[in-house]
Every structure is written in C-alpha cells, then in structure tokens.
Amino acid sequence: MNSNDYITFALGKGRLSSKTMELLSQIGIECEEMKDKDSRKLIFTNEEKKVRFFLSKGPDVPTYVEYGSADIGVVGRDTILEENRNVYEVLDLGFGKCRMCVCGPESARDLLRHHERIRVASKYPNIAKDYFFNRKHQTVDIIKLNGSVELGPIVQLSDVIVDIVETGSTLRENGLTVLEEICSLSARMIVNPVSMQLKNDRIKEIVEKLKGLL
Amino acid sequence: MKKDYDIALLHTPDGVRDYYNGELKLRKNIEKGISSIAESFGYDELRTPTFEFFDVFAKEIGTTPSKDLFKFFDKDNNTLVLRPDFTPSVARCAAKYFIPGDKCESPVRLYYKGSVYSHTHALMGGLEESGEIGAELIGCPDAYADGEVLALLIESLKASGLDDFRISIGHIDYFRGLCEDAGLGDTDEEHLRELISGKNTVAAGSFLSELGISEEAKEKLLRIADSFEDHGSLDKLTEKVSSEKAKAAVSGLQEVYEVLTAYGYEKYISFDLGLLSKFNYYTGIIFRAYTYGVGSPVAKGGRYDKLLGYFGKEAPAIGFAISEDTLTEALSRLSDKKEKLSEEKTVIEFDKNEKSAFADALKKAQELRGKGKKVILSEVKK
Numbered sequence: 001m002n003s004n005d006y007i008t009f010a011l012g013k014g015r016l017s018s019k020t021m022e023l024l025s026q027i028g029i030e031c032e033e034m035k036d037k038d039s040r041k042l043i044f045t046n047e048e049k050k051v052r053f054f055l056s057k058g059p060d061v062p063t064y065v066e067y068g069s070a071d072i073g074v075v076g077r078d079t080i081l082e083e084n085r086n087v088y089e090v091l092d093l094g095f096g097k098c099r100m101c102v103c104g105p106e107s108a109r110d111l112l113r114h115h116e117r118i119r120v121a122s123k124y125p126n127i128a129k130d131y132f133f134n135r136k137h138q139t140v141d142i143i144k145l146n147g148s149v150e151l152g153p154i155v156q157l158s159d160v161i162v163d164i165v166e167t168g169s170t171l172r173e174n175g176l177t178v179l180e181e182i183c184s185l186s187a188r189m190i191v192n193p194v195s196m197q198l199k200n201d202r203i204k205e206i207v208e209k210l211k212g213l214l
Numbered sequence: 215m216k217k218d219y220d221i222a223l224l225h226t227p228d229g230v231r232d233y234y235n236g237e238l239k240l241r242k243n244i245e246k247g248i249s250s251i252a253e254s255f256g257y258d259e260l261r262t263p264t265f266e267f268f269d270v271f272a273k274e275i276g277t278t279p280s281k282d283l284f285k286f287f288d289k290d291n292n293t294l295v296l297r298p299d300f301t302p303s304v305a306r307c308a309a310k311y312f313i314p315g316d317k318c319e320s321p322v323r324l325y326y327k328g329s330v331y332s333h334t335h336a337l338m339g340g341l342e343e344s345g346e347i348g349a350e351l352i353g354c355p356d357a358y359a360d361g362e363v364l365a366l367l368i369e370s371l372k373a374s375g376l377d378d379f380r381i382s383i384g385h386i387d388y389f390r391g392l393c394e395d396a397g398l399g400d401t402d403e404e405h406l407r408e409l410i411s412g413k414n415t416v417a418a419g420s421f422l423s424e425l426g427i428s429e430e431a432k433e434k435l436l437r438i439a440d441s442f443e444d445h446g447s448l449d450k451l452t453e454k455v456s457s458e459k460a461k462a463a464v465s466g467l468q469e470v471y472e473v474l475t476a477y478g479y480e481k482y483i484s485f486d487l488g489l490l491s492k493f494n495y496y497t498g499i500i501f502r503a504y505t506y507g508v509g510s511p512v513a514k515g516g517r518y519d520k521l522l523g524y525f526g527k528e529a530p531a532i533g534f535a536i537s538e539d540t541l542t543e544a545l546s547r548l549s550d551k552k553e554k555l556s557e558e559k560t561v562i563e564f565d566k567n568e569k570s571a572f573a574d575a576l577k578k579a580q581e582l583r584g585k586g587k588k589v590i591l592s593e594v595k596k
Contacts, residue, residue: 004506087412089413090415188416194508197380198380200442
C-alpha cells in the first residue's frame, strides 16, 4: 500500500472524532470500518475514496501531522497553541467551542493587577507562560498539572489556574470564577505543509467543501 | 565482560547522532553528486568556521531567533554562536574576500556543505545538528540568476537520486505590496506574515478585523494564504491587485518561469504566493523543494539583496540550502537506491604460523586494491 495515494486523517479521540466524521459524511467522505465499535483496528481505510483515518490522543495529533504521518488532523485549538508545531491551521470547524481562561477565587483578582510573582497551575504550561510573560508582562511560576487543575487554588498549590472553561459549572461548585479570558477555542483542521503542496488538489477540495458547509 | 564502565558513556546527547554504514554512504554519495553539479555550474567550494561572532547572526541580519542559537563565550568574553544557517557566514566571507570594492562588479559563485546548529524544543524529535549543502550566487540581480540557482537546485536533487519532487516558488514583495496598500506597520506585517505562512486564515482574519482594515484589503491579504498557482493562472493575479510592488513580484515570477522553461525544468515548478520565510533577510523570490515520504521541505532558499549590505557591500544575491538529513531520509525510503550502494568487499586471509603466508596475501591484496577493489586483509580464524 502506497501511502502517497491516500489522504490520511489523524483525529483526536472522543467527541471531536465523531463530530468530525459527521461533518465529513456530509461532504461524501465516510468510513464504514470506523462504525464497528468492537473493532480493534488502529487504522481505518475507505479504499474507494482513498482515505484513511486513525484516532490518537489529542496532543499527539499535531505531532502526527507535523511529521507527515497524517496529512490532515482535527484537534482543539488549545492543543495547537500548546504544542506549537509546524503545521498549517486551515479551518475553524466551529464545534467544541470553549474558552481558555485564568481562573481562581475572587480574592485572587487583585494579584493579576500587579506585576508580582504568582504561582499558576495548568495543564497548558506553554499557553500560560506565553500569556503571562508576553501579554501581561507578569513574572509567574508555572506548575504543570495533568488533571483536576481546579484543585490548585483550593489546596493552595497555586494562586490561580489556566484552564479550559466550557460552562463554568465545575468552577462555581468549587468556589472559583473566571478572572481573565485568554482566548476562545474550537476544533481546527490542520494540514502538513508538504501534503499541502503535493496533494493540493485533494486537500483543497476537502477544505473548500467543508467551508461551504460551515 | 565485567561491567566496569559507565553505560551512559555510550549515549549521544539529544539532538545529535552518529552516522555510519549505508546511511553515511548515501550521504557521501549525495554530497559527491551535488558537488560535481555545483562545480559544473562554475561554483567554487567555500568553508567557513563552525562558530562565529554573535553579530553575524544577530536580529538585524534576520536569521534564526537568538533564543534558538547555541551560544558560548571566548576568552575575551565575546559571544560566539554555532552557525544556525550558512547564508550569513557566506555573505560575510564573500564581502571580505571576494568583493574588493563597495559594489560587486563580477558575480561570485560559491557552494558549501557542513553542519548547522539550532535548538529544537525538548522531545520534538528534531535534530540540533543537521547537515546542509547549499549554493549562493552573489552579484546578479536578474531572473537569469534566479533561474540558474533554481536549475542548480533541480539538477542537484536529480544527481542525488531524487526524481519525484516539486519546487514551490513565492515572492516576498507580493505579500509586502499588499501589506503596504493596506497600510500595515512593520510589527503588524510581521505578525501577519507568521499567520499567513502558517496558512492560519482564521486567526489572520480576526487579526485584520481587529486592526480595522477594509474588507476588500482584508480579503486580498487572506487570499494570499492559498494562492497555489500554476503558470497559467499567474496572469490573473496581477489583474486582481493594484499594488505596483505586488505586480512587479508577479512579473518577476513570470520571468523566472521563462528562464526555467529554457532549461526545460518547468515541470518541477509550481507557485505559492503564501510561501513566506521565517528568515527576514529574503527580499525577492522564496522557494522550497518538497518530496514524498518526508514531512518537511528538502531544500529552502531565496533572494536576499540587502544582506551583503550589513557587511559593507552592495551586492544582490540568491541561494539555497538542501537539508542533507531530510534528503537522505527521502532517498532511503526509495528502497532500490539502498541496494545500489552496498558494494562487495573481498576478504583475503593468511595464517600467521605459515611462513611467507602474510607476504603472499599482502601481495594479492595490494594487487586487487590497485585495481580499485575493496580488500580486507585478516588473519585466518581458527
């Protein structure tokens, strides 16, 4: 099998991938193999349309695309910003909308007005660092956490957190609130720069058709 | 064997690696092929030092950002830098030794090969020391020079065994012209360049809206991101824009195309006006070579008419650099190329207990070596 004949998609596992497949089926790209929930296959092929799909952890999607293992990837903008890979970001798919925010107890609001050193816990150390260093010009200590970041201010590990906010209910239940908004997020389509050149016709067709839908 | 050594001694640091056997042969072969092509175009080889003063690669020069450079100090506390890119070194060297007056009167043709160094971010898998082979043509401002350098690149890639590749050409003035028309300042232009070169039309769109640029100008700027054109559609581009600079850029591309047609290389060429470089020193055409099987370009280059000015000489110039590592990777995926490189070695054995056995074996070995065979002389195994 020559991978040059196929367009390979890397999709972030979970809601993102099912939403993407829904969207792609509307432009006539489907993959029967993927609908079989019991399948243990890692890569799914549609021979007729010459497309292949694989699922991976969100943060790995830009990596697969940068190295050209996948031509196209679909992943949240948070991951793209955090990973900062050399890929083309061509399309806002419009779903998975949320915001990247600085959150903490109301009492921490004052800490963000000064340039004093504070501690910031986040799953997104690069985004947090870029925001505080380059946009707010505030020196901060960044602590990388891997989940339940809301705990940070509660157990006094950090003063504030930088995290994704969808509805804000988890924050409210834990006595935290959005203090500042860093940027808005949604699912994006990314493309490998070499594929963009060498498979331009097919990729452009997909992008244009999707643009028409959105 | 008793383990009385530190096993960590066997490791190389992140970002550097050993080259050996078939892969090294392939690299040597690539170097040989490209060198002979460059020589046949009348280019002379140049060697510049591995490290230079920081100022040669400083921000004004427009090469790799300072934070990605390998820096250290000499005994007088000057900051030194391992070269991240050959072009500034070659420009410095050419200004010093090849251009006697203030102006370049007769063209200088140089090629080089060696390692370049820059920090890649942790665990990104990129190499911090990587091989480059490139050429620079200094002192010619016209499309014939652009065409010559592109033809040299095409022949170099062909000589190394790559057949299926494409060269994408853009022109920095197309983007700059449209930015000027839209009234963008330098900082905004740089930010937009980053977004457009990442084909990030979403962010570019909202950035331009924030700046309050007219819808018409915004549309034109955003369209740059996917201006993949073939030769036929280039004409239409000039009709769409009013900027004189942008128009000149397009007709510049057309002239280059005509020169390449004379070489017979038009089939390798496509145009991408959204192709912009992170190197700030480019002033004219910018190009990249792409091939299947690798995720990054095999070669990059462009015209830099102002760079020599930093070294006190007025000289337009153009050049390219081929990434040896990417090219080797692409070639090693074409399996038939690998087999061609494995050559037979003859082993001649001798028994050291036998009288005159060594002298006989040596005579035979030297005779074969004289005929160009690869001969290993070794003691017979008991």
